[in-house]
Amino acid sequence: MIDAIAIAGLWTSVGLIGFSYLIYPLVIRGAAQLLGQPTLPVTFSEDAWPRVSLIVAAHNEEAVIDQRIKNALETDYPFNRFEMLVGSDSSTDRTNEIVADCEDSRVRLLAFEERGGKASVLNRVCPEATGEVLVFSDANTYFHPDAIRHLVAILLAPGVLGVCGRLMLVDDKNTANADGVYWRYETSIKKAEGQLGAVLGANGAIYAIRKEHFVPLPSNTIIDDLVGPLMAKLRHGGRLVYAPNAVANEEAAHDLRAEFRRRCRIGAGNFQSLKWLWPVLSPTRGWTCLAFFSHKLLRWVTPHLMILAFVSNLWLASRPFYAVLLIVQVLFYAAAIVGPRFASLGKSWAVIRLAEMFVAMNIALLVGFLRWLRGDLSGTWRRTARREATSSIALGATNADG
Incomplete structure (x- = not known):
């Protein structure tokens, strides 16, 4: 037995x-x-792109936040239709100072004295965004110049609720990191799920959703990029898809x-x-x-x-x-x-x-x-x-x- x-x-x-x-x-x-429906990007005239708000939650990110801002401002998205909001979660280093010193009026700092966590930051920052489209990222992530255009062009296709971009892990020598095989395996699955409108959540480094579809996150949410998109899907319906041409880089873990x-x-x-x-x-x-x-x-x-x-x-x-x-x-x-x-x-x-x-x-x-x-x-x-x-x-x- x-x-x-x-x-x-x-x-x-x-x-x-x-x-x-x-x-x-x-x-x-x-x-x-057999059954997938590739999502075709929407085309816009240069003056018809929707306004976008790039949202970054940060806590003591003085080592990377200046470069993150510079990278964001190098986007090829229309100048007057883009803003960047940095939500500082009780940072005690120079993060707030660095963001506040940025002379570009498209960059805004929202500094919170009480530590609340990333979900709390997103819940407080998103209502302040002026964009029709919210693009989420991390302080140590760097977008390719056309990444936001690719996200938006897919997001505004019929039936699409949210879009997850492609994250590339790189090391100091600008080469594929040792975990590349696993990442390619996961990426192939995500591509297939995307063709079926079944991407599971997103990647916190690069994803987008319409502001009207943002669902406030429960307090103490740990995995915001899984919970947020799927809660939005449960409430609003629609497809969560993958945009492989919307590319971001992030340093592979060294610690x-x-x-x-x-x-x-x-x-x-x-x-x-x-x-x-x-x-x-x-x-x-x-x-x-x-x-x-x-x-x-x-x-x-x-x-x-x-x-x-x-x-x-x-x-x-x-x-x-x-x-x-x-x-x-x-x-x-x-x-x-x-x-x-x-x-x-x-x-x-x-x-x-x-x-x-x-x-x-x-x-x-x-x-x-x-x-x-x-x-x-x-x-x-x-x-x-x-x-x-x-x-x-x-x-x-x-x-x-x-």
Whole structure:
């Protein structure tokens, strides 16, 4: 009886993980090719582009905010139809001073003394925006000059609710970062979901929505770029799509501990979001329901499934087939453990790197789940240490993919 339960637990776990990471991507790409509706950009005369407000929430971003402003003002969007709003969340460094010193009247500072978190900043800044279109970004993100035009041209197409742009991670040498394979894999899924109008949320670095469709975020929301667009979809309907030509650059993480903390925080936010987004799981939501279940929910519970698979396999190890399977699991986790050591020696193999990424990502998800269980859900964030922006990142790399 126990053996039967262990076998069921093992293969159910492996099957669900395999479905999320291997089968679903094939299904969604196939569906996109057969049933997808590519969103054609709207064309405008130069004086007909809608007014746009670029919104950046910042907390102690003195290292990058000046370069972010310069990058924003280099957009090729019509001069008199663009503004940038920086919402400073109780910054204690020179962030406010740097923004206030900008001589371009299109840049506005909204400084808040009390720390409220990103959701609170967005809720207070968005009503102050004068644009018909809200474009959201981060302080350490840099747009290609035509990025906003591409976002707006897609956003104003019939039936479109929101648009997510393409984020490219680059390193100091302006080359593709080590996680490029995973990013390309995720991008291919997002493209397919976009053709079906089922992009799940957005990327906080580059996305756009009409101001009239902005839905105030619940207090202490951790993952604003998931909750915000999907709450808008639940309220207003419409398609969330992907615009691969709307490109932004961001420096790849160099502080691995800080990046792990960030992923743990996101993990907690994933489970927090279910409080508001559970209606997305209704079958009446069509492709969005399938995408949310397969691309989000199953991945959030993958660490639990990995534990179940290992424990079940351990129980069955007296059987030759399952003993071999257990060895495979042990070798996989061993590769993840030794991966950083190889990297420190200047050696790296794609398989080992992917194992390391997969395990680290799921440990962070598990830690985030435990934080969610104990109610550790603050909407404020600890700023990741920034290095001053380099011109290669700010001006745009062409050989990294995200």
